Amino acid sequence: MKKTFCCSLAVMMCAAxxxxxxxxxxxxxxxxxxxxxxLRIDNYYVQGKNIQxxxxxxxxxxxxxxxxxxxxIELGAASSIVLAAANNDGPFPMKEENARxxxxxxxxxxxxxxxxxxxxxxxxxxxxxxxxxxxxSLGSTDYWNAHGVRTLVNPSSSQPRRHYITETVAxxxxxxxxxxxxxxxxxxxxxxxxxxxxCIAEINExxxxxxxxxxxxxxxxxxxxxxxxxxxxxxxxxxxGAEAIATPAVITFEHIAKEDPDVLMVICSHAExxxxxxxxxxxxxxxxxxxxxxxxIYSIPLxxxxxxxxxxxxxxxxxxxxxxxxxxxx
Numbered sequence: 001m002k003k004t005f006c007c008s009l010a011v012m013m014c015a016a017x018x019x020x021x022x023x024x025x026x027x028x029x030x031x032x033x034x035x036x037x038x039l040r041i042d043n044y045y046v047q048g049k050n051i052q053x054x055x056x057x058x059x060x061x062x063x064x065x066x067x068x069x070x071x072x073i074e075l076g077a078a079s080s081i082v083l084a085a086a087n088n089d090g091p092f093p094m095k096e097e098n099a100r101x102x103x104x105x106x107x108x109x110x111x112x113x114x115x116x117x118x119x120x121x122x123x124x125x126x127x128x129x130x131x132x133x134x135x136x137s138l139g140s141t142d143y144w145n146a147h148g149v150r151t152l153v154n155p156s157s158s159q160p161r162r163h164y165i166t167e168t169v170a171x172x173x174x175x176x177x178x179x180x181x182x183x184x185x186x187x188x189x190x191x192x193x194x195x196x197x198x199c200i201a202e203i204n205e206x207x208x209x210x211x212x213x214x215x216x217x218x219x220x221x222x223x224x225x226x227x228x229x230x231x232x233x234x235x236x237x238x239x240x241g242a243e244a245i246a247t248p249a250v251i252t253f254e255h256i257a258k259e260d261p262d263v264l265m266v267i268c269s270h271a272e273x274x275x276x277x278x279x280x281x282x283x284x285x286x287x288x289x290x291x292x293x294x295x296x297i298y299s300i301p302l303x304x305x306x307x308x309x310x311x312x313x314x315x316x317x318x319x320x321x322x323x324x325x326x327x328x329x330x
């Protein structure tokens with residue numbers, strides 16, 4: 001009996017020691033699962049909330065969009081990307097060090113993103129804008145989730161011609177934090193968030209003596225689309241003291257003439273860059289407006305206002321320089 005007790009005690013002491021050969025890797029617990037509240041998208045439209053759970057860092061990620069790709073690179077998660085649909089060919093490219101990383105990644109054009117092609121990639125996560133999830137491209141988020149593929153959709157990439165979801169800078173920063181938690185890169189994500197909020201605080205401090213402008217932010221598509229305070233671009237403007245004029249989602253030249261904004265920001269895609277400003281400035285029906293007479297029509301790239309993620313700070317800085325001439329921002 002005494003011998004048995006001594007043997008049992010020896011085994012217990014061995015198991016407690018640093019070398020512990022009897023230990024096993026514990027199962028994934030609740031505290032190790034990352035839960036993210038995202039969106040269900042079908043044919044570009046939001047269908048409701050979508051809770052995504054991650055019990056490990058994704059290893060085969062399809063990323064659609066320059067900003068999404070650059071944000072993952074900033075977080076040090078480039079090694080998880082199995083395919084990047086990013087061009088980096090506009091007048092406001094990625095940081096040089098991030099562009100060099102992009103060149104090492106497998107890449108595709110948006111036109112190649114069809115369900116059959118993506119299925120062969122066997123991704124475990126798809127990240128993209130809401131427009132990616134259409135019947136002619138990636139289908140719905142429900143389809144991929146049902147097949148074991150998680151999805152992350154940028155909430156500020158909603159249909160421009162509708163104002164049915166409120167988009168905010170805070171929401172955009174939370175998306176970055178979600179990426180940080182999913183890829184176990186919380187410090188890098190928090191650095192981006194902190195720099196963005198510090199920039200907003202700096203602008204508001206330095207702009208205290210400036211009059212706060214009434215602004216309109218528009219994009220020239222087949223019609224004029226207005227990004228008022230319900231859209232991210234408008235919320236960015238309001239974060240630094242401007243008044244983003246409330247408008248319908250789709251407007252005309254007459255709306256601009258009637259509202260007579262102090263500043264007009266023209267959101268330009270790469271294909272239209274430059275010409276979109278001239279179309280506004282030279283329009284006969286707008287020659288009486290303050291923004292034309294005072295030469296306060298400015299362009300801003302679409303990528304700084306539509307799903308900007310790590311480039312939110314760049315859009316805010318560009319707006320600040322337009323709203324507050326002469327302001328110096330670090």
